[in-house]
Amino acid sequence: MARRLRVQFPGARYHVINRGNFQHPVFASSGATHAFENALGEACQRYRWRVHAYVVLSNHFHVALETPEPNLVDGMHWLQTSFATRHNRFHGRHGHLFQGRYKSLLIQDAAYLARVVDYIHLNPVRAGLVPADRISEYPSSSLWRFLQPDPPAWLVASEFLSANEAGGSAHPWPDHLARLVAVASDPRDDDRMCRGALSAGWAIGTAGWRNALGREYANTVLVPDLAGDELSDLKRSLWQRELEAGLSELGKTLSDAERDLKGAQWKVSLALRLRTAANAPHRWIAETLKMGAVSSVRAYLSQTSV
DSSP: OOOOOOOOOTTEEEEEEEEBGGGOOTTOSHHHHHHHHHHHHHHHHHHTOEEEEEEEOSSEEEEEEEESSSOHHHHHHHHHHHHHHHHHHHHTOOSOSBSSSOEEEEEOSHHHHHHHHHHHHTHHHHTTSSOGGGGGGOSSBHHHHHTSSSOOTTBOOHHHHHHTTOTTSSSHHHHHHHHHHHHHHOTTOHHHHSTTTTTSSSEESOHHHHHHHHHHTHHHHOOTTOOOHHHHHHHHHHHHHHHHHHHHHHTOOHHHHHHSOTTOHHHHHHHHHHHHHHOOOHHHHHHHHTOOSHHHHHHHHHTOOO
């Protein structure tokens, strides 16, 4: 089966996640956590990564990182292989340490990066490992490292502090911590606290940005035999972009689709375009263009001479 290709470009930001194989507690000891942090630092030196945030829990890790060069794949291969080799050698084990391919969600800009950083730093609170008012005491986190006298050079905080309006403060970290505690203590703040909000899909940003990115990298990412959940949002963005372009060229809107006949000629032409240019499913076309049953769409298309 074909394997999906990562979207890589200079300056790309990612939310990277992976878990231990079979939910194995890879980071059950402080030694394992320190070994991973050391390997992450080495990866940053080798590949010039900038890390905005990370957290390590018993069986998984989150990292928000930036790649000045398009080298996420090479860097992650080195990081995970190096750590797994060292871990297995220390414990006298063999086999896969992580459950499979890591997730890498692209992040649009500094504003979305700040939300991801909050999400990462609040993970120990969500997991019930520390109370909200002691979030800075969780040691396996970049938040704890940032607050030490000499944090590593590969950790950078300027972007997310500025995006959260703490960068210009004379005391940015107390202000930042107070805001994090407030977020963690307020159950209504689902944006940063709810599970999955910033760790699902393929990209974190506006719908317009995801659509544009999906169109640009369609040939790279959408390789055959890949229908996984992680790419479903990307595929829908491609269908939507082609739909919008087609409607614009035809001078039509979705309101026209509501009013016109199911088999209107312009609908059939647009349906054919969506099938040939974006490989949109018949069901999505039928529902979006109000063309009736899936079998009707197939029948309309089979009658076209194009």
